[in-house]
Amino acid sequence: MSNNTAHEEPELVQLLTPEGVFTEHPDYPLDIDPEELRGLYRDLVMVRRVDTEAVALQRQGELGLWASLLGQEAAQIGSGRALRPDDMAFPSYREHGVAWCRGIEPRELLGMFRGVTNGGWDPAEHGFHLYTIVIGSQALHATGYAMGVQRDGSVGEDGAAVIAYFGDGATSQGDTNEAFNFAAVNHAPVVFFCQNNQWAISEPLERQSRVPLYKRAAGFGFPGVRVDGNDVLACLAVTRAALNSAREGQGPTLIEAFTYRMGAHTTNDDPSRYRVSAELEEWERKDPIQRLRTYLEKEGIADEAFFAEVEADADKLGERVRHECRTMSDPDPLDIFNEVYAEPNVHIDRQRAEFADYLASFEDSGAEGGR
Amino acid sequence: MSTKLTIGKGINAGLRRAMEADPKVLIMGEDVGKLGGVFRVTDGLHKDFGADRVIDTPLAESGIIGTAIGLALRGYRPVCEIQFDGFFFPATNQTFTQLAKMHRRAAGKVKLPVVIRIPYGGGIGAVEHHSESPEAYFAHTAGLRVITVANAVDSYWMIQQAIASDDPVVFFEPKRRYYEKAEVDTEAPLHTATPMGSARIARPGADATLLAYGPMVKTALQAAEADTDHSIEVIDLRSLAPVDYDTVVESVKRTGRLIVTHEAPLTSGLGAEIAARVTEACFYHLESPVIRVAAFDTPYPQSRLEEHYLPDLDRVLDGVDRAFAF
Numbered sequence: 001m002s003n004n005t006a007h008e009e010p011e012l013v014q015l016l017t018p019e020g021v022f023t024e025h026p027d028y029p030l031d032i033d034p035e036e037l038r039g040l041y042r043d044l045v046m047v048r049r050v051d052t053e054a055v056a057l058q059r060q061g062e063l064g065l066w067a068s069l070l071g072q073e074a075a076q077i078g079s080g081r082a083l084r085p086d087d088m089a090f091p092s093y094r095e096h097g098v099a100w101c102r103g104i105e106p107r108e109l110l111g112m113f114r115g116v117t118n119g120g121w122d123p124a125e126h127g128f129h130l131y132t133i134v135i136g137s138q139a140l141h142a143t144g145y146a147m148g149v150q151r152d153g154s155v156g157e158d159g160a161a162v163i164a165y166f167g168d169g170a171t172s173q174g175d176t177n178e179a180f181n182f183a184a185v186n187h188a189p190v191v192f193f194c195q196n197n198q199w200a201i202s203e204p205l206e207r208q209s210r211v212p213l214y215k216r217a218a219g220f221g222f223p224g225v226r227v228d229g230n231d232v233l234a235c236l237a238v239t240r241a242a243l244n245s246a247r248e249g250q251g252p253t254l255i256e257a258f259t260y261r262m263g264a265h266t267t268n269d270d271p272s273r274y275r276v277s278a279e280l281e282e283w284e285r286k287d288p289i290q291r292l293r294t295y296l297e298k299e300g301i302a303d304e305a306f307f308a309e310v311e312a313d314a315d316k317l318g319e320r321v322r323h324e325c326r327t328m329s330d331p332d333p334l335d336i337f338n339e340v341y342a343e344p345n346v347h348i349d350r351q352r353a354e355f356a357d358y359l360a361s362f363e364d365s366g367a368e369g370g371r
Numbered sequence: 372m373s374t375k376l377t378i379g380k381g382i383n384a385g386l387r388r389a390m391e392a393d394p395k396v397l398i399m400g401e402d403v404g405k406l407g408g409v410f411r412v413t414d415g416l417h418k419d420f421g422a423d424r425v426i427d428t429p430l431a432e433s434g435i436i437g438t439a440i441g442l443a444l445r446g447y448r449p450v451c452e453i454q455f456d457g458f459f460f461p462a463t464n465q466t467f468t469q470l471a472k473m474h475r476r477a478a479g480k481v482k483l484p485v486v487i488r489i490p491y492g493g494g495i496g497a498v499e500h501h502s503e504s505p506e507a508y509f510a511h512t513a514g515l516r517v518i519t520v521a522n523a524v525d526s527y528w529m530i531q532q533a534i535a536s537d538d539p540v541v542f543f544e545p546k547r548r549y550y551e552k553a554e555v556d557t558e559a560p561l562h563t564a565t566p567m568g569s570a571r572i573a574r575p576g577a578d579a580t581l582l583a584y585g586p587m588v589k590t591a592l593q594a595a596e597a598d599t600d601h602s603i604e605v606i607d608l609r610s611l612a613p614v615d616y617d618t619v620v621e622s623v624k625r626t627g628r629l630i631v632t633h634e635a636p637l638t639s640g641l642g643a644e645i646a647a648r649v650t651e652a653c654f655y656h657l658e659s660p661v662i663r664v665a666a667f668d669t670p671y672p673q674s675r676l677e678e679h680y681l682p683d684l685d686r687v688l689d690g691v692d693r694a695f696a697f
Binding site for chain 2: 118121122124132137140141146149175182185338345
C-alpha cells in the first residue's frame with residue numbers, strides 16, 4: 001500500500017556535490033573565505049571525534065547511553081555556524097555539533113549521558129538551551145522564546161533569532177505542529193531546523209509522514225525548504241538566510257536537512273534489525289566530511305599539512321574527552337534535593353535533613369565497626 | 372482601601388496590579404483577550420494592556436504552556452489560563468516533563484516563573500470535562516507549587532504572590548465560588564499578605580479539626596456551624612504543595628481528631644497523603660483515625676447527579692460523626 005510519498009525524490013538545495021564540486025545557488029549565495037572553510041572542516045572532524053570517543057566510552061561502561069550524531073555533522077555545523085552570539089538555539093538530545101559551535105565543552109554533554117548531571121551548562125551564557133529528551137517539546141519553548149524576543153523589540157538586522165532542532169520523528173508530535181502554528185500566527189522570529197535522518201529509532205520516514213516534511217510548512221503559512229543535510233555549505237547558507245529572514249521580521253521558516261543517521265539511534269539500539277546495509281553504503285558515499293575535504297584539496301584551500309594538523313588536534317581532543325569522562329566524580333547524594341525549587345521549600349528541606357541523618361548513621365556505625 | 376470583591380474580581384484586580392507593577396507579566400490563553408475569559412476573570416485587561424501582553428492563543432493547551440516556558444526563559448512572567456480543568460490534560464507533558472523539571476535540570480541556572488490558572492471543581496451544572504478536581508496530579512509532581520483559594524482576600528493576594536514566585540505555580544480557582552464576596556484591602560503592600568505556602572485557621576475550635584481547601588472551605592465552615600454538639604476547628608489549607616503540616620499537626624495535637632474533605636476522588640487524593648502524614652506525626656494524640664470525606668472513585672457524573680457526587684454539608688457532618696464515634 002505504500003507509495004512512499006514522503007520519500008519522493010528530493011529537491012535539495014545543494015552547493016557542494018558528494019564529489020566535492022561547488023556550484024553557486026541563485027537563492028542562497030554564500031560569502032565565505034578560505035579561513036572559514038578550513039574552520040568548518042575542522043569543526044566537522046572534531047565533532048565526529050567527540051562522537052566516536054563517546055560511543056567507545058559507552059561501550060566501556062563509562063557512559064550510560066550516547067546518541068550518536070554520525071552522519072549529521074554537516075547539518076549541525078552548517079546550521080550552528082550560521083548562528084550569531086545573540087541567537088538562541090533549542091536542541092534535542094543529539095545536537096553535539098551545534099553544542100560545539102555554541103562553546104559547550106564535550107564534558108558537559110558527557111556528564112548528562114554519564115548520569116552526573118541532568119543538564120550542566122548555563123543556557124543563557126551559551127545561547128544554547130539544555131538538551132530536551134521528550135520529543136518535540138523544545139519546538140514550543142523556542143517559539144515562546146521567539147515571542148519574547150519580539151516583545152523585547154529585538155528585531156531588525158542586528159536583532160536576535162531563535163532556532164529549534166528536532167528530527168523527523170518529532171514532526172509527528174502535536175507539540176511540533178502546535179509550535180509551527182503558534183510561530184506562524186505570531187510571526188515569531190524562529191527557524192525550525194529538522195534533521196531528517198530517515199529513521200525515528202526503527203521507524204522509517206514513510207511511517208512518519210505522507211508528505212515531504214518541508215512541505216508541511218506551507219500548510220501553516222510559512223516557507224519550507226529542503227537542504228542537502230550532508231552539505232555543510234548549503235546548510236550554512238540556507239540557515240543563515242532563514243535566521244536573517246526571522247530576525248528581520250519575516251517570520252518562521254522550516255528547514256528540512258535531508259541527511260542520514262549512520263549510526264544507531266542510541267547505543268541501546270540495533271539498526272541491523274530494521275535496515276539494510278546497502279542503504280548505509282549509499283549514504284557513506286555522501287559523507288559530509290569527505291566531500292568538503294575533496295573540495296578543499298581540489299581548490300588548494302587546504303594542504304596535507306593542514307589535514308595532518310586537524311587530525312593531530314582531533315587525537316588530542318579524543319584523549320581529553322576520555323580523560324575528562326573517566327575522572328568525572330559522582331555527585332553528592334544530597335544533590336537529589338538541590339534546585340528542585342527556586343524558592344525555599346520546607347518540605348524538601350526536611351526530606352534532605354532526614355536523608356542526611358540517615359546517611360550519617362552509616363558513618364557512625366562504621367566508626368563502631370560497621371553492621 | 373477596602374473594597375467588596377468576588378473571588379473572580381479579586382483575581383482580576385490582582386492580575387491588574389501585577390501587570391501594572393511589572394511589564395514582564397503577560398496573560399495568555401484561549402479567549403482571554405476581548406472576551407475576558409469564559410468566566411470574565413481577565414475582563415478589561417486586553418483593553419488596557421494590549422494584545423502583546425494579553426495574548427489570545429491558538430486553541431492548544433500544550434502550546435500555551437510550552438510557549439509560556441519559552442517566554443519565561445526570555446525573562447517574562449506568563450500567567451496562563453486553562454479554560455477548564457478537564458482541558459488541562461493536553462498540556463500535561465509540557466507541565467510535568469518541562470515546566471516542573473527545568474529548574475533542577477539546569478541546576479538552578481534557569482527560572483520558570485509561570486503561573487497556570489485552572490478554574491476547577493464542580494457544582495455549576497456543566498457538561499463532561501468541566502467539573503474535575505485534578506490537583507493531586509500536580510501535588511505529586513516535584514517542582515510545582517500548587518495553591519487554591521477559598522475567598523476573595525486570598526484570590527486577590529495569592530494570584531500576585533504566585534506571579535511574584537520564581538517557581539512555577541498552579542493556581543486552582545474554585546469556579547462555583549467565583550461569586551463569593553469579601554472585603555479586600557486592595558492597597559496594602561504585597562508582603563503584608565499571608566504567605567501563600569501557609570494554611571489558615573478559618574474557624575478556631577477544640578474538639579476536632581476539619582480540613583478543607585478551595586470550594587470545600589465554605590461547606591466545611593457550614594458544617595462546623597451546624598454541629599452544635601462539638602467545637603470544630605476549620606483549616607483552609609490554601610497550599611496543596613507544599614502542605615503546611617506545621618499548622619495542621621499543631622491543630623490536630625490540640626483537637627485529637629482530623630476530618631479531611633475534598634471534591635477530588637477519594638483514592639490517592641490529597642486527603643490520603645494528609646491522613647498518612649498526620650497519623651505519623653500525631654499518632655499518640657489521635658482519638659480516632661483520620662476520616663476522609665471525598666468524591667467517589669468514578670468519573671465526574673452527569674450534572675444531574677453531581678449533588679450526590681460532591682461532598683455536601685450532610686456528608687461532611689457524617690464524616691465528623693464518624694470521627695466522634697470512636
